[in-house]
Amino acid sequence: MYNYIPPIDDYRFLLTRVLGFDTAMSALGQDVDADLAATVLEEAGRMCAERLHPINREGDEHGSRLVDGAVQTPPGFADAYRDFADAGWASLSADPAYGGQGLPFILQLWLDEMFSATNLSFGLFFGLTRGACEAIAAHASDDLKAAYLPKMVSGEWTGAMALTESGAGTDLALLKTKAVPAADGSYAVTGQKIFISSGDHDFGGNIVHLVLARLPDAPPGVKGISLFLVPKYLPDGARNAMSVGALEQKMGIHAQPTCVMNYDGATGWLVGEPHRGLAAMFTMMNAERLMVGIQGLGVAGAAYQQAAGYARERLQGRSADGARGPVTIIEHADVRRMLLNIRAFVEAGRALAGWTALQLDRAHRHPDAAERAEADAFVALLTPVVKAAFTDFGFESAVQAQQVFGGHGYIREWGMEQYVRDARIAQIYEGTNGVQAMDLVGRKLALGGGAVVERFFDLVSGDLDAADAPLTAGAVREALGLLRDVTSSLQGASVNAAGAAAVDYLRLFALVSMGWMWVRMESAAAQGDTPLEQAKLAVARFFVDRMLPQTKGLAVAIQTGEASMMALAPDAF
Template structure:
């Protein structure tokens, strides 16, 4: 099947007609030069680069894979040349600050870039995927000396970075981390331990790799509060190699083009990043950025699967569709239209939500008004776990539905779609499992402030609604979700386990409400669309076949409440 083509016109419509991104950023002096013309030009160039250079490497990355031998990892053919072209063209530095060699452009453009890269070649994109988070982590928490040595190289993408958290006994519970760092007289540390599931821990794409590692000081208390963050490069400034060894790479279900490494640190010389015992604070700057990028991976992978399935459905003839007199194309069958329109609805609405979240990140970091920054930060805190969970789950299950369009041909490698399903599965696991996202949303963010933040967000989207069919439905669901939230706050005070039983259902109910808002925004903008029916088909599918899940989730939660929620 054909390689992925970046749907630049779709991205333009969502950014400029639906979200009106330049207008949202107009009051932010940092982006005064980022007008619509510049953004459109950049998206056009991005489409050409990703479609022309990165997408054609997807299959060889899957079939050849990364290869390990004697501690060294060789990437699939073409990967290194593509990466060198990528960073030298300035793509990793889009949103980095100009003083660090970046272009100072809005993060929403970075979001569009990484969604497109993930759709085109998820395995390859894993390599630069952590650059933005590593840059922000070092920028905010690194010493001046570390910034001078590493920040510009990471910002430009000349050097790649890793995030070393997980250990054999410490997965979601990072408090079990056993890696140790011993202080030295010169202010450095000697770091020892083993980390697993380290994406890009070793490769031949760049001349250096910067590892950000969670470890425990000798006098640190047990649990997560005793963790500190350290920087260990593959090569030190004097050219000597650190005592960091890649013991092996994992044999995985998917992402064969990305080496998932077991990394051993043998008293490797390291430097503290941020304050001792505050490692998770520093790391979560990196983690939150990574979670939005994982949501974008989900959207991109579903887009890639949909693109293949839609093309096949327009070509393949099977049986007669209802009312037809001869053998029909698959796309003419209602069941296939429903499948494809439903997945497109998820892609469109997911993009609106993810790009709006990226815009809110820009506003939270750069807007001159403190109240607006706080509002933007609340949006990001609440929507990021929802996006990460909902978009990645749909990437896998929706990708499987797209495979179904092919019938038996989808199950064989030749079609190319089975790779998307395999590659998508891990997105539901890494950067915090989807179950962790649900607990984070309900327990740590909604119940923690008595539901005030979530209700304020719902008030905001309700005020933003137009007058279409979706808008009316979302207004009702928003009110119901506020009532449900208040009931959970009250019931949770009596039953401390309740939130953990219903967290997944609550996150899905929030997701349905946000998706409905996104669909309503699309409906409002279709008057300016060149192909209005294409967008209305998707919003119709959203209304008929996606959003009814809201009622199901409310009913499930209601069964566990002492007083059923108000209809």
């Protein structure tokens, strides 16, 4: 395999030329500029390349193992985790009130990209802990915050999310785990959870589980779910009544310990209000959904680097005019098609992720309440898009990168088949991509009575009008018009009509959003003639010519409605 190269030049280009990072930080009163941000990312990238990429393949081959009831992670993982935590990477964007560094979330999200590019299984430990911290900070009592957040923020302790049961996956109304109150104010939590990422490990320190369960007097359905903090070790140091029943045998992310967790009267404490646990858990889930989207982006970027390196060296076939041969396969049009498909997604996705992260900072830190509310609404709107579209494009990218290698991509030597296997889970966990699409169409388009999505479209339209981007702006404006039309047709649609359209609609939304980012990048790149800028212009042209036209077919499919999809009787399948 080729060495991983952190995309620092691209990050710097986006910070300084496309996303207006310094201006955004100034509006938030943050003493962070693009130079500092790039320096932080450069150091993070160096550690990812030097520490995580070399142990990724061995982690996949060795996997995490359950030995005498305890999880053993692959060789090198525990040492790497401690090194990253000791270097402060666990606390990068966390609240300084609990020991965090309070740096902008855009740095955190792009660090997640590099984690995912170099070692997806490893990055989950930090990402899940961060999500758990956000839920505890937003909903737990002051005593729980004081007892758990400082050590979780520092990385000394880690976090896990325990939602899913064998009979309750997406439909959490069916969950059966119980929590019985004790005289001292704690609760005895009993039940079994499956698919629990980072449920146990051998890094040392506590593991703080956030567990959904029902109180004895809970009403049925999702309105009867409460959230509990259940640590592996109790405050007195005693082991809690929880155990790993098994490790899931998975298609990918073998190094990540995905546990079946048994809670046998485990001591826990209520987080938030009784019967309001789902709302509290969604604080964590929404943070995780952005992280999962970035996993798709990271894997795509890493797979691209490997495939492009191989294509520049692999000799096969003759030149297009037949005069030379053998030539490197980078000369063949079909290989270029695959590589450019990946690159056009990765660079636009990286920019859109950065823009979304800046909105998250604006939602948390802007002095004006109206600005905070608008930014928060934009993040809510884009979260299902980032999660689902980035993981769909990410998996497609991994497959195309594997295809560049031909037969060598199917064997383990080059590592491409691991990217395909690892990327696949991101389309499934934290809410399947079909659920994300239904969330976008069924809930997010209705935010503010439809005003949020219209405000977003107006923002994009204003950028298109102001842009100096002759290659892209006109085509993206046309695609935005299609998106506006189908959005209007879906508002107030029946459940079946929304379900039939949702996945196509989300992809259409994502393509227009990425086109918007390409308009911004073309405008910036047109001001210079460096190799990076010239490459941006070429890839922007490819996106408009070869990827954006998908929006026309998607719009046609959406407008046909649900009739053909619902016509076949259930027993005919």
